[in-house]
Amino acid sequence: MTNLLWPGDQRGGRLLTDSAVLHAMVDVESAWLSGLAANALIPSNAADCDLHTLIDDTDLAALVEAADDGANPVIPLVVLLRQRAPEPTRRWIHRGLTSQDVLDTALMVTMREALRRVRGELATQLRHLGNLARTHRATAMVGRTLTQPAIPTTFGVKAAAWLNGVCDAADVVTQVRTPVQVGGAAGTLAASVEMATLMLGAADATDVAIRLADFTADTLGLDRRLPWHTVRAPVTSIGDAFVGCTDAWGRIAADVVTLGRPEIGELAEPAEPGRGGSSTMPNKTNPVLSVLLRRTAITAPPLAATLHTAAGLHNDERADGAWHAEWDTLRILGRRTVVAASHTSDLLAGLSVDTHRMAANLAATDVSGEQRAIASLLEKPATTTYLGIGDQIIDAALARAEFYLTATELLASTQRSPL
Template sequence: MTDLFWPGDERAGELMSEAALLEAMVRVEAAWLDALVDAGLAPAAGDSDLTAVVTAADVDVLARAAESGGNPVIPLVQMLRSRVGIDAARWLHRGLTSQDVLDTALVLAVRDVLDRLLDELRSQVIALSILAERHAATPMVGRTLTQHAVPTTFGAVAAAWLDGIIDAAELVVDARTLLPAQLGGAVGTLAATTELAALRELPDPAFVASEVATIAGETLGLRVHRPWHTARVPLTRTADALVTCTDAWGHVATDVATLSRTEIAELAEPAGTGRGGSSTMPHKHNPVLSVLVRRAALAAPALGSTMHLASALTGDQRPDGAWHTEWSTLRTLGRRAVVAASQTTELLQGLHVDAERMAATLASSAEDVVAERLGVAELLDAPFDPDPATYLGITIDLVAGAVERGHTFLEENA
């Protein structure tokens, strides 16, 4: 996929695409049909391989037909039933509702997004750990409210980036682990499935209905959970993790963009053919990766807010409109997060650190950046050391702590 409105969109490949969602919906229908057979509610003849029955070639037809019922599951079920045998058609989708299929498909699609993000985040943790250790003693000017403050090291700066990225990564791990299937029937009570079990004269029909949901969820590799038609935490939690990632990447990108300004030039993005060029000014080397990552960080919070707004306005046992708002919002947020993740990884792996420039900037502001140190010395009538490179506080410990945390994260999420 490509998107002229969002340069770099192709980095997300087919994640959260229409074809991916369609494939996931078919997987949900197939898993439920198999579970009905396994539980003895549907005859073995009703089982059917749905893998190639509906394909990406059907997306356009289904998208156009979706308007009539308000969602794509209704025409999908009709299409599947028209293309499979009579027994499979009779039992297909029996006991499910459209929201079950679409919610679970969304979860499957976003799980792939989270898996890709974890790959990128692991790469970022490695790159930042290397940068932080390599530059643990590389002195530079610390800046607060845009002004020179006191000395720090670039290693400490990288360590702060690292902590932020691990914070975000831990939320991604939690969101990934807690993704549930949505299998509840019309109002979340599995009434039709329970009734089927009762009419089959199976013992404990309610248990059988729950077991069908368990079998289908486990087939899809998802957590088995009570129906959450109107309790949308699984999706808002995931959206929050995505937004927190873009926050962390935006922090990195903002620092890199600032420190790569011509008059500062302490950092530089990795070079690439045609990368950072201008249509009219051939001398420019724009920090394009940082610009695009900041774009994602600026746009993501509004998408996350939309997910929470939809959750808050989810009423009755099945929502009207709020649920429908989530689909494209989550897709956009997921794809943009993957794009920003890829760009951030590239940025960190190729980041150029100009230690000499950092030292020169620090030396040019030496008198100012040690003013605090002078005040401390005067307070105790102690000797004053004017060398800013020796006024670094606990920067070594900050780096060591962040790097150790990074190693632990990598070990726990190998």
């Protein structure tokens, strides 16, 4: 996937491309088919065919065109799978599912991978930020408010503020879930219950239907959940988690572009051959990583707002347009977040901190007005420092980061891969 007007898009790789979504949809159909066989609702040999052998990326163009007729790509996909599958597989493909099941669950599969990538980048960023906070605990600099010098602070405190922002984002990303969504035509698993009743004569037909949904979730590596259908919190919560990340990253980028101005000169982006050049001014080096992060921070919230708008307009048992509005919106937001995560990690890995310039700017600026006013009010001589609880702020941020990193390592060690 390439996007000429979104520099850095290649960093997303195959994530959330048309190909990835297509193969995720086939994953869902395959997992469901296996579940039907495992629960004795269809002949066991009906699940012997590997559905992935029936479809490849050369089918994308035809599926895109055919999706126009049914307002979603699942309908032509099912037609194609049934045309190409041998008996006895053909007749059982998609039985008990509906288009929304396949598309919602496939999006959750792709989001699971995007979230995994973002979690990894967040862990990398926390390590870099922790190092900055520790290294520059005592690096004095001008603290600025409303663009003007205010009181002294340290770059360690500033790095701790960045660190806290990324920890806030990580808290949400860690908690967000990617649940299976299979409910049949109107979100009640009625077809699955009917199949269980007719095939097994089961008094516990509803339990069989739920086991089938759980089997599908487990096979795909998703969270188990009863049908959520027109309750769209799983979608909006993922969108909110992504925006929380872009907010934190944008805040870092805002400081870097400001403090990197030559007249301030306290920070600089990592130097890379060919990065930051100008088309006409060879003397110029632009802070392109920060620029691209600010771009993402500006454009991500409206995408999440679209998801929330759609969630509030889901009517009946399947929405007429609100559901459709989610798909590409969530895909774009997810991919852009993954790209921004990579940009942020690069920025922090090589961020240049000019401690001498920080000291010089501090020495040339009067930032003791508040301290003098307090001393005068109390009729006492001012103290030699004015850094408040800076050390405690740094220590607390480092502890938060360490907690998250430990939890992330534990999650990675226990996480089960999908079958």
